[in-house]
Amino acid sequence: MDFINSDxxxxxxxxxxxxxxxxxxxxxxxxxxxxxxxFKPDMCHQIFVxxxxxxxxxxxxxxxxxxxxxxxxxxxxxxEERISAPGMEPDDVMKSLRKVILTPFETxxxxxxxxxxxxxxxRPHGELIHSCTVGDSNNxxxxxxxxxxxxxxxxxxxxxxxxxxxxxYIDAANYVNPDDGDWxxxxxxxxxxxxxxxxxxxxxxxxxxxxxxxxxxxxxxxMSQILVLPPFRRMGICVKLINxxxxxxxxNNRVVDITVESPSVEFQRVRDYVDCINCMTLxxxxxxxxxxxxxxxxxxQAKNKFKINRKQILRVYExxxxxxxxxxxxxxxxxxxxxxxxxxxxxxxxxxxxxKKFMAFFGSDPEVIPPTLPEEEDSDSEEQxxxxxxxxxxxxxxxxxxxxINKDGPPGINQK
Ligand SMILES: CC(C)(COP(=O)(O)OP(=O)(O)OC[C@H]1O[C@@H](n2cnc3c(N)ncnc32)[C@H](O)[C@@H]1OP(=O)(O)O)[C@@H](O)C(=O)NCCC(=O)NCCS
Numbered sequence: 001m002d003f004i005n006s007d008x009x010x011x012x013x014x015x016x017x018x019x020x021x022x023x024x025x026x027x028x029x030x031x032x033x034x035x036x037x038x039f040k041p042d043m044c045h046q047i048f049v050x051x052x053x054x055x056x057x058x059x060x061x062x063x064x065x066x067x068x069x070x071x072x073x074x075x076x077x078x079x080e081e082r083i084s085a086p087g088m089e090p091d092d093v094m095k096s097l098r099k100v101i102l103t104p105f106e107t108x109x110x111x112x113x114x115x116x117x118x119x120x121x122x123r124p125h126g127e128l129i130h131s132c133t134v135g136d137s138n139n140x141x142x143x144x145x146x147x148x149x150x151x152x153x154x155x156x157x158x159x160x161x162x163x164x165x166x167x168x169y170i171d172a173a174n175y176v177n178p179d180d181g182d183w184x185x186x187x188x189x190x191x192x193x194x195x196x197x198x199x200x201x202x203x204x205x206x207x208x209x210x211x212x213x214x215x216x217x218x219x220x221x222x223m224s225q226i227l228v229l230p231p232f233r234r235m236g237i238c239v240k241l242i243n244x245x246x247x248x249x250x251x252n253n254r255v256v257d258i259t260v261e262s263p264s265v266e267f268q269r270v271r272d273y274v275d276c277i278n279c280m281t282l283x284x285x286x287x288x289x290x291x292x293x294x295x296x297x298x299x300x301q302a303k304n305k306f307k308i309n310r311k312q313i314l315r316v317y318e319x320x321x322x323x324x325x326x327x328x329x330x331x332x333x334x335x336x337x338x339x340x341x342x343x344x345x346x347x348x349x350x351x352x353x354x355x356k357k358f359m360a361f362f363g364s365d366p367e368v369i370p371p372t373l374p375e376e377e378d379s380d381s382e383e384q385x386x387x388x389x390x391x392x393x394x395x396x397x398x399x400x401x402x403x404x405i406n407k408d409g410p411p412g413i414n415q416k
């Protein structure tokens with residue numbers, strides 16, 4: 001028998017958690033046996049701690065199947081070989097999954113197959129606030145968006161099942177604790193016809209929003225976990241979801257503005273696109289006004305009409321200003337870049353002014369240590385390089401948003 005050392009054995013019997021998982025949202029019985037509808041997680045470090053690796057198996061397949069509407073869950077596990085060596089225990093995959101799947105799940109495949117039928121009569125929880133279509137005219141897909149609060153215990157039980165996805169697709173996400181306060185949930189479903197032509201609903205994404213208190217009797221809703229499930233991405237569903245959230249909150253006078261908790265780059269890009277398209281319908285964001293620079297009326301109008309917060313309005317201004325800048329006109333483009341640079345240098349200038357004031361007051365006192373300024377830690381050229389690279393990244397993102405505006409047409413066309 002060949003001698004295999006334990007490191008080699010470890011390598012041979014270690015698999016990647018993301019590769020091993022196979023997720024499905026089952027709409028009809030054929031999906032159970034078809035590979036075409038399965039998809040992978042983006043991450044699983046909160047399940048297979050710490051490095052997403054699973055030890056003890058060769059050819060491991062973890063099946064995480066959900067019925068598309070009810071989200072009744074099946075977990076199955078298959079492998080080609082399991083380690084059997086003295087002192088080497090395989091990881092307990094089911095135990096890791098049980099820690100994160102908060103509701104009971106099925107492990108018997110035939111029983112799960114039988115439970116599929118219950119999905120025929122599934123209807124979404126909550127209040128319907130928006131319906132629309134996505135996709136091209138040959139294959140339109142109907143979406144319905146429902147809003148739910150924490151007062152519905154049946155919904156909360158349902159949401160527990162939907163929550164598992166945040167661990168698989170949002171970095172460092174935690175499950176929402178409904179006892180924490182004022183959460184509101186927006187769920188997007190596709191309304192579709194099954195093979196027997198009956199109407200059914202399948203979950204495609206959701207957002208949870210925390211309504212922060214704002215003095216004296218107002219709220220500042222913060223979008224916290226926004227997710228469109230992989231099979232439904234790149235169809236414009238996130239745009240519909242963000243706009244539905246705006247339409248829900250804008251008429252409410254208690255809402256100061258709407259914010260987003262640590263947006264991912266992908267989400268920020270969609271949000272920028274939505275905010276730009278919306279603001280392009282406002283007088284204050286006409287090309288003539290944008291060319292004259294940012295002004296208070298832009299802040300006021302964007303906040304009143306769409307509840308966009310100040311920082312995001314500034315971003316929208318910069319994107320739309322670039323949109324209307326003639327890139328072939330050197331002078332125009334340089335003026336635009338100069339404005340961007342100045343705005344990013346301003347916080348440093350403010351710190352310098354504070355230091356000057358401080359020195360004027362305490363300068364002659366040897367006991368007082370003057371504050372260290374961030375810019376003193378770097379040399380001028382390092383600072384300049386950092387600024388240039390920040391600007392480069394910002395421009396790449398702005399251009400991506402502008403490309404989408406150009407591709408998807410002017411506001412009004414895709415607004416429903
Ligand atoms: C970020 C996220 C919510 C976006 O959802 P989405 O529904 O795919 O978003 P959209 O379809 O509106 O836009 C995404 C892209 O698809 C493109 N797209 C939209 N419709 C399209 C179509 N019909 N054909 C081709 N591309 C299309 C958009 O142009 C955009 O591309 P871009 O990023 O290059 O500009 C989704 O990717 C997701 O859930 N990611 C993981 C979780 C996450 O990061 N959440 C945010 C936490 S804050």
